[in-house]
Amino acid sequence: MDLQIALLLGQDGVTNGAIYALLALALVLVFAVTRVIFIPQGEFVAFGALTLASLQAGRLPGTVWLLLAMGTAIALIEGATAVRARRFRRLPLILLLNCGAPLLLAASLLAVSPAGLPLPVQVLLTLMLVVPLAPMLYRLAYQPIAEASVLALLIVSVAVHVTLTGLGLVFFGAEGSRTPAFTDASFALGDAVLQGQTVLVIVASILLIVALYFFFERTLYGKALRATAMNRTGARLMGISGDLAGLLSFTLAGAIGAFSGVLISPITTIYYDSGFLIGLKGFVGAIIGGLASYPLAAAGAVLVGFLEAYSSFWASAFKEVIVFTLIIPVLLWRSLKTRHVEEA
Amino acid sequence: MRVKLLQASLLAVLGIVLAAGARAEINVGVTLSATGPAASLGIPEKNTIALLPTTIAGQKLNYIVLDDASDTTTAVKNTRKLLAENRVDVVIGSTTTPNSLAMIDVVAEGETPMISMAAGARIIDPMDGKRAWVFKTPQNDAQMATAIVQHMLDNKVRTVAYIGFADAYGEGWWNEFSKIAEARRIQIVGNERFNRADTSVTGQVLKILAAKPGAVLVGGAGTPAALPQKSLKEKGYKGLMYQTHGVANADFLRVCGKDCEGTFLPAGPVLVAAQLPDSNPIKKVALDYVAKYEAMHGKGTASTFGAHAWDASLLLANAVPQALKKAQPGTPGFRQALRQALERTTNLTGAHGVFNMSPQDHLGFDQRARVMVRVDNGTWKLVE
Numbered sequence: 001m002d003l004q005i006a007l008l009l010g011q012d013g014v015t016n017g018a019i020y021a022l023l024a025l026a027l028v029l030v031f032a033v034t035r036v037i038f039i040p041q042g043e044f045v046a047f048g049a050l051t052l053a054s055l056q057a058g059r060l061p062g063t064v065w066l067l068l069a070m071g072t073a074i075a076l077i078e079g080a081t082a083v084r085a086r087r088f089r090r091l092p093l094i095l096l097l098n099c100g101a102p103l104l105l106a107a108s109l110l111a112v113s114p115a116g117l118p119l120p121v122q123v124l125l126t127l128m129l130v131v132p133l134a135p136m137l138y139r140l141a142y143q144p145i146a147e148a149s150v151l152a153l154l155i156v157s158v159a160v161h162v163t164l165t166g167l168g169l170v171f172f173g174a175e176g177s178r179t180p181a182f183t184d185a186s187f188a189l190g191d192a193v194l195q196g197q198t199v200l201v202i203v204a205s206i207l208l209i210v211a212l213y214f215f216f217e218r219t220l221y222g223k224a225l226r227a228t229a230m231n232r233t234g235a236r237l238m239g240i241s242g243d244l245a246g247l248l249s250f251t252l253a254g255a256i257g258a259f260s261g262v263l264i265s266p267i268t269t270i271y272y273d274s275g276f277l278i279g280l281k282g283f284v285g286a287i288i289g290g291l292a293s294y295p296l297a298a299a300g301a302v303l304v305g306f307l308e309a310y311s312s313f314w315a316s317a318f319k320e321v322i323v324f325t326l327i328i329p330v331l332l333w334r335s336l337k338t339r340h341v342e343e344a
Numbered sequence: 345m346r347v348k349l350l351q352a353s354l355l356a357v358l359g360i361v362l363a364a365g366a367r368a369e370i371n372v373g374v375t376l377s378a379t380g381p382a383a384s385l386g387i388p389e390k391n392t393i394a395l396l397p398t399t400i401a402g403q404k405l406n407y408i409v410l411d412d413a414s415d416t417t418t419a420v421k422n423t424r425k426l427l428a429e430n431r432v433d434v435v436i437g438s439t440t441t442p443n444s445l446a447m448i449d450v451v452a453e454g455e456t457p458m459i460s461m462a463a464g465a466r467i468i469d470p471m472d473g474k475r476a477w478v479f480k481t482p483q484n485d486a487q488m489a490t491a492i493v494q495h496m497l498d499n500k501v502r503t504v505a506y507i508g509f510a511d512a513y514g515e516g517w518w519n520e521f522s523k524i525a526e527a528r529r530i531q532i533v534g535n536e537r538f539n540r541a542d543t544s545v546t547g548q549v550l551k552i553l554a555a556k557p558g559a560v561l562v563g564g565a566g567t568p569a570a571l572p573q574k575s576l577k578e579k580g581y582k583g584l585m586y587q588t589h590g591v592a593n594a595d596f597l598r599v600c601g602k603d604c605e606g607t608f609l610p611a612g613p614v615l616v617a618a619q620l621p622d623s624n625p626i627k628k629v630a631l632d633y634v635a636k637y638e639a640m641h642g643k644g645t646a647s648t649f650g651a652h653a654w655d656a657s658l659l660l661a662n663a664v665p666q667a668l669k670k671a672q673p674g675t676p677g678f679r680q681a682l683r684q685a686l687e688r689t690t691n692l693t694g695a696h697g698v699f700n701m702s703p704q705d706h707l708g709f710d711q712r713a714r715v716m717v718r719v720d721n722g723t724w725k726l727v728e
Contacts, residue, residue: 008546008550008579009546009550012546012547016543016544019543173387174566175384176568176595177599178599268571269568269571271541271567271568274543277539278543308544309544309546309547311547312544312545312547313546313547313550313551314547316507317537319538319542320510320539
């Protein structure tokens with residue numbers, strides 16, 4: 001292994017690590033606020049990438065129907081609650097938010113051919129289609145059992161994951177898609193060539209992480225989320241709605257997932273079920289951070305990326321084994337270091 | 345007395361009517377991988393089942409189609425269900441080699457013939473008491489690997505590297521290919537693995553490039569097989585590229601794009617049916633299948649995988665009339681007769697080749713069952 005190979009592998013490791021880091025942050029965020037281990041995180045990566053690919057191929061992405069269906073389901077539930085409480089004046093807003101907005105989006109997609117739009121608009125459309133699915137999932141699947149045990153929430157997560165994977169197969173088919181690169185630029189770095197797309201992934205990830213930092217440190221909503229993560233009951237007593245915190249954290253997780261998907265789809269072929277493995281590697285990073293520390297989780301995820309890149313060179317048949325074995329010493333170390341507290 | 349006679353004759357008439365009505369229908373059980381990792385193979389197979397004839401020799405056929413989600417346990421469960429609940433006379437499936445291997449014990453125990461749509465030679469080899477019930481329609485890996493090695497020798501390739509799936513498909517191809525390549529004195533300078541869901545194969549590709557092979561063979565199926573090839577091209581690889589017949593569908597061309605120009609692969613003749621010479625008997629059968637499939641699902645949708653299901657049905661159409669002469673459907677005698685008739689298939693032209701089965705060979709393909717194909721301007725081109 002000479003320096004050039006080492007550099008190329010390192011570049012590969014950082015690129016994948018940046019994506020895993022974003023997912024690890026989203027997982028930590030969702031777990032801290034809602035105690036949900038968000039297994040379907042990876043599906044948002046796949047949905048983001050494949051929705052963009054569908055738009056570029058000029059097809060109506062299947063996620064539109066999912067958005068409409070889930071919006072209608074929420075409108076029915078919320079509407080029924082409002083009618084029972086005799087608060088008829090809330091009905092128009094519920095309908096507008098859950099049915100009107102998705103319908104408007106679907107209608108505009110049908111009206112203009114998305115294939116001819118400029119790339120940034122396509123990306124924006126993709127995010128508008130995929131990100132709302134996350135808070136809708138929270139509303140439908142998690143909010144009714146928000147007080148349940150971590151185990152029950154985990155089981156629901158598994159169910160949601162399996163359902164979304166199945167829907168992905170129906171929407172996008174069994175074969176994968178790859179979107180054209182955002183940029184064809186490349187830079188010479190010594191002997192190695194640095195692809196523009198790789199730089200874009202790394203820069204976008206860092207920007208997103210910085211933005212998240214300011215969101216949590218400087219904004220009221222960010223602070224509310226942190227308060228909920230620290231003490232749910234305490235935060236509620238201070239007037240922070242648990243439901244709102246849940247919806248907000250899921251929206252962020254969905255946005256991070258979909259955006260990651262958009263970022264990596266020019267680098268690799270994404271399949272309807274690719275998301276799970278990508279999410280799982282982010283999860284290994286999150287575990288290294290103890291599902292609590294953001295910087296540790298991000299560092300852990302980058303470590304996973306490096307480990308993956310170098311092990312694929314030395315022992316490609318055992319790559320996954322090596323990556324996932326990493327979790328054992330980490331868990332051992334953590335369980336020796338911290339005293340286990342039984343959940344009440 | 346009169347009344348009794350009337351009753352008796354009525355009963356007799358009723359009995360005859362019932363017997364004619366109860367002339368059992370033939371139940372065909374199908375288990376295939378329409379979801380899960382092998383879905384890109386299983387979906388065209390499932391679509392093909394919908395095109396199959398519903399009568400053979402005036403006998404009605406019922407197809408019971410189950411999805412095994414590319415999962416071995418489910419395939420076995422499906423087979424048991426088909427045998428026990430639906431009392432099927434023959435099982436078609438499954439899509440993948442591991443699933444088909446696991447089903448052998450079940451169909452042998454239930455003494456029911458099975459026609460697999462998976463490639464692995466181990467499904468019918470070595471022939472034994474259990475495998476006597478098992479037939480298959482796709483070409484063996486070894487047959488395809490021989491074609492690749494021959495083509496490499498013709499193009500004076502001396503060194504070759506292999507990169508394949510880290511699963512049964514990639515491992516099976518490695519075993520067959522390395523054996524034949526070494527016997528024919530082609531030096532193997534690299535052996536790497538990657539996963540279907542991998543987002544990067546940079547490490548493996550760099551290692552292959554460092555070994556400077558004259559040709560690279562990618563042992564993968566469907567669109568995931570495009571990833572190593574794209575990475576190799578991106579890193580400046582200039583040598584010959586080979587793929588396996590597992591990539592022979594339109595989606596592979598779409599995903600791989602211009603990076604796959606000039607790639608060689610062995611495939612069943614149905615892939616390039618229109619380009620076959622008119623003297624080739626396979627051309628007519630293959631074109632017939634492609635026309636039927638594309639009439640239903642649109643132009644350019646037919647794949648070689650669905651044609652394996654079509655060939656399974658051709659085998660049945662040939663064997664069922666012989667078996668019907670010996671026994672009624674739904675009886676052990678019929679299943680045994682069907683097995684014997686399948687085993688005696690001679691000179692039956694399918695979409696993938698000409699079947700000549702024997703008690704030792706439950707596939708019966710010869711060299712006509714494979715052609716070398718090159719990717720040329722985003723289409724498959726027959727190599728003369």
